Amino acid sequence: MKIDLTDTTASKINKALVQGRRAIGTPAVGMVLTMVIVTDEENAYDSLKAAEEASHEHPSRTLVVIKRHARTPRDRTRSHLDAEVRVGADAGTGETVVLRLYGDVADHADSVVLPLLLPDAPVVVWWPVNAPEVPSKDPLGALAQRRITDLYAVENPMAVLEQRVVSYAPGDTDLAWTRLTPWRSMLAAALDQAHTEITSAAVESEAENPSAELLARWLQVRLRAPVERVVTAGPVVTGVRLGTEKGEIVIDRPEGPLATLALPGQPARTLALKVRPMSELIAEELRRLDADEMYAVALRGERTRETAPHV
Amino acid sequence: MSAQTSERFVDAVEIRGANPLRDPRDRRLPRVAGPSGLVIFGVTGDLSRKKLMPAVYDLANRGLLPPGFSLVGFARRDWEDQDFAQVVHDAVREHARTPFREEVWTQLAEGMRFVPGDFDDDGAFEQLRSAVEELDAYRGTSGNFAFYLSVPPKFFPKVVRQLKKHGLADAPEGSWRRAVIEKPFGHDLASARELNAVVHEVFDPEQVFRIDHYLGKETVQNILALRFANQMYEPVWNRSFVDHVQITMAEDIGIGGRAGYYDGIGSARDVIQNHLLQLLALTAMEEPIAFDAESLLTEKLKVLRSVRLPEDLGAHTVRGQYAPGWQGGELVPGYLQEEGIAPTSRTDTYAAIKLEVDNRRWAGVPFYLRTGKRLGRRVTEIAVVFQRAPHSPFDTTATEELGENAVVIRVQPDEGMTVRFGSKVPGTSMEIRDVSMDFAYGESFTESSPEAYERLILDVLLGDANLFPRHQEVEESWRILDPIEEHWERHGGPAQYRSGTWGPEEADEMLIRDGRSWRRP
Numbered sequence: 001m002k003i004d005l006t007d008t009t010a011s012k013i014n015k016a017l018v019q020g021r022r023a024i025g026t027p028a029v030g031m032v033l034t035m036v037i038v039t040d041e042e043n044a045y046d047s048l049k050a051a052e053e054a055s056h057e058h059p060s061r062t063l064v065v066i067k068r069h070a071r072t073p074r075d076r077t078r079s080h081l082d083a084e085v086r087v088g089a090d091a092g093t094g095e096t097v098v099l100r101l102y103g104d105v106a107d108h109a110d111s112v113v114l115p116l117l118l119p120d121a122p123v124v125v126w127w128p129v130n131a132p133e134v135p136s137k138d139p140l141g142a143l144a145q146r147r148i149t150d151l152y153a154v155e156n157p158m159a160v161l162e163q164r165v166v167s168y169a170p171g172d173t174d175l176a177w178t179r180l181t182p183w184r185s186m187l188a189a190a191l192d193q194a195h196t197e198i199t200s201a202a203v204e205s206e207a208e209n210p211s212a213e214l215l216a217r218w219l220q221v222r223l224r225a226p227v228e229r230v231v232t233a234g235p236v237v238t239g240v241r242l243g244t245e246k247g248e249i250v251i252d253r254p255e256g257p258l259a260t261l262a263l264p265g266q267p268a269r270t271l272a273l274k275v276r277p278m279s280e281l282i283a284e285e286l287r288r289l290d291a292d293e294m295y296a297v298a299l300r301g302e303r304t305r306e307t308a309p310h311v
Numbered sequence: 312m313s314a315q316t317s318e319r320f321v322d323a324v325e326i327r328g329a330n331p332l333r334d335p336r337d338r339r340l341p342r343v344a345g346p347s348g349l350v351i352f353g354v355t356g357d358l359s360r361k362k363l364m365p366a367v368y369d370l371a372n373r374g375l376l377p378p379g380f381s382l383v384g385f386a387r388r389d390w391e392d393q394d395f396a397q398v399v400h401d402a403v404r405e406h407a408r409t410p411f412r413e414e415v416w417t418q419l420a421e422g423m424r425f426v427p428g429d430f431d432d433d434g435a436f437e438q439l440r441s442a443v444e445e446l447d448a449y450r451g452t453s454g455n456f457a458f459y460l461s462v463p464p465k466f467f468p469k470v471v472r473q474l475k476k477h478g479l480a481d482a483p484e485g486s487w488r489r490a491v492i493e494k495p496f497g498h499d500l501a502s503a504r505e506l507n508a509v510v511h512e513v514f515d516p517e518q519v520f521r522i523d524h525y526l527g528k529e530t531v532q533n534i535l536a537l538r539f540a541n542q543m544y545e546p547v548w549n550r551s552f553v554d555h556v557q558i559t560m561a562e563d564i565g566i567g568g569r570a571g572y573y574d575g576i577g578s579a580r581d582v583i584q585n586h587l588l589q590l591l592a593l594t595a596m597e598e599p600i601a602f603d604a605e606s607l608l609t610e611k612l613k614v615l616r617s618v619r620l621p622e623d624l625g626a627h628t629v630r631g632q633y634a635p636g637w638q639g640g641e642l643v644p645g646y647l648q649e650e651g652i653a654p655t656s657r658t659d660t661y662a663a664i665k666l667e668v669d670n671r672r673w674a675g676v677p678f679y680l681r682t683g684k685r686l687g688r689r690v691t692e693i694a695v696v697f698q699r700a701p702h703s704p705f706d707t708t709a710t711e712e713l714g715e716n717a718v719v720i721r722v723q724p725d726e727g728m729t730v731r732f733g734s735k736v737p738g739t740s741m742e743i744r745d746v747s748m749d750f751a752y753g754e755s756f757t758e759s760s761p762e763a764y765e766r767l768i769l770d771v772l773l774g775d776a777n778l779f780p781r782h783q784e785v786e787e788s789w790r791i792l793d794p795i796e797e798h799w800e801r802h803g804g805p806a807q808y809r810s811g812t813w814g815p816e817e818a819d820e821m822l823i824r825d826g827r828s829w830r831r832p
Binding site for chain 2: 178181182184185186187188189190191192193198219222223224256257258261263266267269270271272273274284288292293294
């Protein structure tokens with residue numbers, strides 16, 4: 001069920017939510033968190049779709065904040081708020097409100113969002129694009145326990161990554177880090193089998209890949225070994241090599257979902273390592289809402305340098 | 312960056328040989344099983360095809376199995392490894408919970424082996440041993456193997472002795488060998504002891520994992536979270552506030568093709584002895600000092616040992632057999648008309664018993680356990696029913712329709728919890744009626760709500776025994792049930808109840824005698 005509201009306020013939206021729930025006959029819903037998506041019109045559809053898929057695992061109220069820039073100067077001065085309230089089948093397992101902010105109110109989005117947050121439940125803010133420089137100091141970011149940014153969606157990821165190091169506050173997280181979980185999990189599993197000291201490491205990826213950089217930093221901190229970054233044709237991260245006395249441990253994923261794992265003295269075996277869709281990344285993010293200390297560890301690791309591939 | 316070095320979260324990996332990439336703070340990394348393999352005996356059976364193989368695939372798909380994980384099938388079939396892989400492939404396609412992914416399958420298929428043979432066949436077990444050794448060498452399973460005995464219990468002695476004889480049960484230094492067995496764990500105390508003795512002769516008791524798939528369910532694990540992670544339930548979770556507890560497991564199906572197994576066993580042995588008594592233990596036990604297998608066992612055993620049977624077993628236990636009837640719009644045969652059942656069979660398909668837990672917390676609070684086939688619908692739930700308010704300022708007409716408060720834990724289907732309490736009906740007069748507040752696992756249809764078998768297989772590979780009943784619990788449960796079975800053996804026969812109803816009238820009368828009534832689940 002959809003209710004369209006033009007030139008509205010947060011209290012009218014709250015009323016519409018109650019009205020919508022009444023109409024479909026489910027007055028109480030077990031929503032566990034409020035998800036705020038701050039985006040532009042262009043990315044709103046895909047982000048909302050991912051969030052709704054993730055809501056199957058984490059029933060949530062999703063608030064999409066779209067800051068509109070009016071074309072004419074007259075409209076630009078007229079500040080107003082439009083909302084689209086969706087409940088029931090149109091909104092995954094929870095409720096969705098799409099907020100479009102015009103004029104001055106766009107700079108005060110937190111005043112609209114605050115009354116719409118679920119009581120007591122945690123708040124997550126996700127910027128699919130255009131994340132603020134200091135997420136925790138952003139008016140919307142300050143409302144949240146968890147702030148999700150995405151280094152894949154910025155022009156110059158390495159520069160922004162350095163900025164994130166400086167601006168890090170507990171609760172910050174980045175999808176470039178989320179994307180690494182299967183890699184990190186498999187590397188940890190590989191080390192479970194090879195009880196040996198790692199003397200060197202290399203991460204292979206396309207140029208300027210922020211995930212590869214985070215992976216390299218994490219390895220460097222944890223293994224206390226120098227980590228090299230090698231540029232390959234991609235896509236994204238293509239391999240990790242860990243040097244040991246007995247030989248190399250290699251996870252190699254030249255393309256596609258199949259990777260190979262080689263341990264010294266054992267034949268290579270295949271591993272499934274696929275690139276996950278956005279909805280799965282968001283679902284993983286929402287599984288834990290406390291500070292991700294390991295992200296902080298990786299973020300603050302020593303910067304590594306890209307080198308050309310050894311032939 | 313050097314300015315930040317001081318506050319960098321570097322901590323020393325103190326334990327020598329520990330994996331530097333693992334850290335308790337790194338909670339994104341899933342609990343991946345260590346290097347290991349699974350050997351399934353009776354791999355052609357229903358359970359194996361419908362539950363075990365899909366669970367293994369789902370685990371792999373969720374990235375929870377180690378690289379090099381290997382699956383070995385053992386059965387009396389003339390198969391090659393590829394034929395076995397094909398069977399697993401078909402089973403996974405049909406029954407797996409998560410979508411089929413070619414890459415996951417490829418990873419898994421490389422580690423599949425099949426050993427054809429009989430349980431008497433020494434050659435086959437030799438072949439199994441060389442398969443295990445080959446997997447250690449080429450797949451890095453590091454000598455860690457779990458043997459899943461998905462075979463009727465009468466074959467247990469043969470299989471475990473063969474494992475011992477061929478050195479498969481002895482773990483090489485630094486690795487483990489585990490045995491996984493399924494219910495029934497005997498049919499009475501004596502047979503259960505015998506069975507345990509046989510298995511323990513070969514495997515260390517700590518390395519024997521008894522599967523009670525109910526304990527793998529999210530909601531059952533949630534009983535502990537509900538009780539011990541919260542403050543608001545525990546203070547009323549005792550005889551001062553609780554009137555009685557009802558634990559129900561109802562099935563809408565009949566015995567299907569299981570006549571051979573079911574006849575002579577009956578619903579009490581099949582369900583009450585394991586599932587319902589486990590649920591009772593979890594509901595009634597004291598807080599364990601830690602969430603580990605040893606502490607849980609201690610508390611569960613304490614409760615099971617304090618269970619007391621009613622003196623008059625005739626008045627406080629009921630058994631029944633389903634009669635022909637209409638169930639959900641379908642005419643179904645009665646138990647005695649089922650294929651393979653003798654018309655004189657006295658096997659119970661319905662059982663209801665009253666138990667008391669004789670300790671300070673529960674003295675005087677009856678626990679009613681019931682289970683049955685061909686009942687109204689498929690449901691498993693635990694209902695903790697509270698006493699009525701000791702005094703009501705409202706006049707009797709106002710509270711006429713008010714029942715007792717209750718906390719209901721729905722184990723399946725529609726996992727969740729309901730709290731029932733009275734609320735004023737909107738209007739000018741004061742009228743109070745029951746309402747319910749509901750919590751549902753909204754995630755029941757996603758990737759992250761695993762099947763019980765996934766959880767349990769993973770726990771076996773991890774060596775985490777929290778969710779597995781130990782042999783002491785099994786024996787204690789038989790001690791509770793045996794006198795009831797003996798009483799039934801000597802007195803009368805099962806009452807008939809029409810299929811599709813909630814059991815025989817005698818069961819209703821049993822509660823009426825106590826001034827109570829069954830919930831309609």
